[in-house]
Amino acid sequence: MPRPKSPRTRPTWRRRFALALKIFVGLGVLALIGLVIAVYVARAQLPSFDELKSSPNGQMIRVHAADGTVIVSLGPSYGEWLSFDQIPTVMRDAMVAVEDRRFRSHIGIDPIGLARSAKLAIERRGEGRRLQGASTITQQVARTIFLSNKYDVGRKAREAILALAMERKFSKDQILELYLNKVYFGGGAYGIDAASRRFFGHGAEALSLSEAAVVAGLVKAPSRYSPTADAEAAVGRAGVVIRLMQETGKITAAQAAAANPTGVALAPAPRQNSVRYFTDWALPQLETLIDETTRPLDVWTTLDLNMQRAADAAVRANAPKNAQGALVTIDRDGAIRAMVGGTDYVSSNYNRATQAVRQPGSAWKLFVYLAALEAGHKVEDKVVDAPITINGWSPRNASGANRGEMTLRTAFAYSVNTVAARLGQEVGFGTVADMARRFGITTPVDTRPAMVLGTSDVRLLDMTRAFASVANQGVAIIPYGITKVTAQGETIYAQAVDRSQVLVAPYVAQQMTDLLQTAVNTGTGRAAQIGRPVAGKTGTTSSNKDGWFVGFSSGLTTGVWMGRDDAKVVPGLQGGTAPARAFATFMKTAVANRPVEEFDTKVTLPEWALEPDEESYFGQPDNGVYVDADGNPIDQPAPPAEDSTDDGDRVAPPAPVPQSEQNPEQLDQDWIDRVLDRTPAPAPRPTPTPRPAAMSAPPRVPEQPSDRVLIRPQEARPTQ
Structure with missing residues (x-):
């Protein structure tokens, strides 16, 4: 009879299985204890809900115009934070339906979702796919705020621990609020309000069902489903979201059928217009104005x-x-x-108002005459227009003729080069250079004699600043574009205007303004007239490569430059033509709502009125090309039907002044004819009489490749 087996003789596999089970359970318990400890340690270290709300996704900068309008938004986020109650129900339901339908029931991680994703990963292991679709909304919040998007096992483990901890510390509503305000939707937009404004042009609190479906569909692949990049893909993804919302009972079949993602109106793409010239200049200044690199900023500017x-x-x-x-x-x-740095920002963002350095031509004579006035000259002082040679340099006037004695007013109004050279020699060329630097010229200044004709390269902003300081009674003007900067409502910078730096005595500035008025009223800048007091100066460089007009009226100082970036000839371009016309066109609008302001000095006419055949004095454009009204070259000169500026381009004559309002000292045409011993022509608009030999235009000098004023021993190309 066989003996019964002893308990000690049980099969070895059973004993090993029992031992392994005990070890496994023990390890599981230890892992669970470790997980609980890790979760509660993480929970204790989590910031508060308010701190998480303020944690940045990257610094946001909104730039405001002077009236408060947002003109540019920079950085990865620019939406408003919406509380849970402010977020439309359709937006909350759409996001939960498509991203985490068991959000309200899981503990931070979703075992069912993990199992399904693991199954799919095993089925598609030959396709090289990784575990996808298992992250809950809570995990995505943890990743967005605390972790990176790098995919590895360690990051997924930390993400799961943080998600569990967040579920222990925050409510579901708080987690969903964090998610909807922080998740990335593409196009630089973090949060639903940023996405709504980016794609639809309005805040998220007004999202419709179709718009909410489009936004919710972006999270999976922001670039692929962006409505501005691929409208068809975005609509298709929105359809999936709407179907899932119906499946989860968030909307009815009728609501799903009524939704129409294809009818969603997208916000127009922001135009890269000339405003960007200004913001590109102003925003880099923030580095020196403030020390704030995390909080979102609102930058308030001066731009009108x-x-x-x-x-x-x-x-x-x-x-x-x-x-x-x-x-x-x-x-x-x-x-x-206002700041315009070119004709089209999209094709060229090079800012010619602040970056380009070009020769100013006779606009530079501002500094020559300022130095002379400060040295004691008066606008009615007599000076001599006669040949002059300085260290081997002999400047000449555009006509090649000299007129003898004249007042400073006449010399400035008609931009007489020999007088400018004589004044520069008298006060010292270094003194003129110092005056330019005093008034804000930041580029190197040449101190050779020819500098009086504007041979030193300058920036348009610097020249405009100099004229503005003259308009400001000789008190320095410091250009600025930022008035204040706020960070979450706190003002961290405010502009303080400095009015303490006096550059020249007020009487010097007043006399300079007097001269500048004359240049606009009867001299080279007549095309800049706008029907109210204006003071300004033209500038033209050799071969018509640069044209300038800088002037002021009613508290505004405006500078205009025109030319080619490659410094090639622009036929017909003179400071008194296109730049002066642009000045007038702009200023008529700019000062329309400002009161008319008279200058301290009244307009006084120069000694001579402009002659009918003004080229006998001013000469023709130094490139010798006849141009039409648009600056295009033509074969034959048109019969003169209008007066022209000093720059050789034709403009309409000023409106006649009623006899009752004329200055009794006004010189009429009959008087000029008698003094010059001219025979009055029988026709109202006669063909100009031939120039006297002594008044003929000088032979043209071959064009030089440089854009600088042509300067040679014994001769200089005139600048006007």
């Missing part, structure tokens, strides 16, 4: 949108064909009200 539009239009309308233009206008306190 109406003036900016007018400036853009004026440059586009008046810039010669194939040429560029730039304009900047400064208010009486230094505030930049």
Whole structure:
């Protein structure tokens, strides 16, 4: 009879299985204890809900115009934070349906979702796919705020621990609020409000069902499903979201059928217009103004949108064909009200108002005459227009003729080069250079004699600043574009205007303004007249490569430059033509709502009135090309039907002044004819009489490749 087996003789496999089970359970218990400890340690270290709300996704910068309008938004996020109650129900339901349908029931991780994803990963292991679709909304919040998007096992483990900890510390509503305000939706937009404004042009609190479906569909692949990049893919993904919302009972079949993602109106893409010239100049200054690199910023600027539009239009309308233009206008306190750095920001973001350095031509004579006035000259002082040689340099006037004794007023109004050279020699060329630096010229200044004709390269902003300081009674104007900066409602920077730096005595500035008025009223800048007091100066460089006009009226100072970036000839371009016309076009709009302001000195006419055949004095354009009204070259000169500026381009004559309002000292044409011993022509608009031999234009000098004023021993190309 066989003996019963002893308990000690049980099969070895059973004993091993029991031992392994005990070890496994023990390890599981230890792992669970470790997980609980890790979760509660993480929970204790989690920031508060308010701190998580303020944690940045990257610094946001919103730039405001002077009227508060947001003109540019920079950085990865620019939406408003919406509390849970402010978020539309359709948006909350859409996001839960498509991203985490068991959000309300899981503990931070979703075992069912993990199992399904693991199964799919095993089935598709030959396709090289990784575990996808298992992250809950809570895990995505943890990853967005605390972790990176790098995919590895360690990161997934930390993500799961943080998700469990967050579920222990925050409510489901708080987690969903964090998620909807922080998740990335593409196009630089973090959060539903940023996405709504980016794609639909309105805040998220007004999202419709179809719009919410489009936004919810972006999270899976922001670039692939972006409505601005692939509208068809975005609509298809939105359809999936709407179907899932119906499946989960969030919307009815009727609501799903009524939804129409294809009918969603997208916000127009922001235009890269001329405003960007201003913001590209102003925003880099934040590095020196503030020390805030995390909180979102609101930057309040001086830009006047109406003036900016007018400036853009004026440059586009008046810039010669194939040429560029730039304009900047400064208010009486230094505030930049408009800045245009080119004819088209999209094709060229090079800012010619602040970056380009070009020769200013006779606009530079501002500093020559300021130095002379400060040295004791008066506007009515007599000077001599006669040949002069300085260290081997012999400047000449555009006509090649000299007129003898004249007043400073006449010499400035008609931009007489020999007088400028004589004044520069008298006061010292170094003194003129110092005056330019005093008034804000930041580029190197040449101190050779020819510098009086504007041979030193300058920036348009610097020249405009100099004229603005003259308009400000000789008190320095410091241009600025940022008035204040706020971070989450706190003002961290505010502009303080400095009015303490006196550059020249007020009487010097007043006399300079007197001269500048004359240049606009009867001299080289007549095309800049706008029907109210204006003071300014033209500038033209050799072979018509640069044209300038800088002037002021009613508290605004505006500078205009035109030319080619490659410094090639622009036929017909003179400071008194396209730049002066652009100035007038812009200023008529810019000062329309400002009161008319008279200058301290009244307009006084120069000794001579402009002669009918003005080229006998001013000469023809030094490139010798006849041009039409648009600056295009023509074969034959048109019969003179209008007066022209000093720059050789034709403009409409000023409106006649009623006899009752004429200055008794006004010189009429009969008087000029008698003094010059001319025989009055029988026709109302006669063909100009031939020039006397002594008044004939000098032979043209072959064009030089450089854009600088042509300067040679014993001769210099005139600048006007």
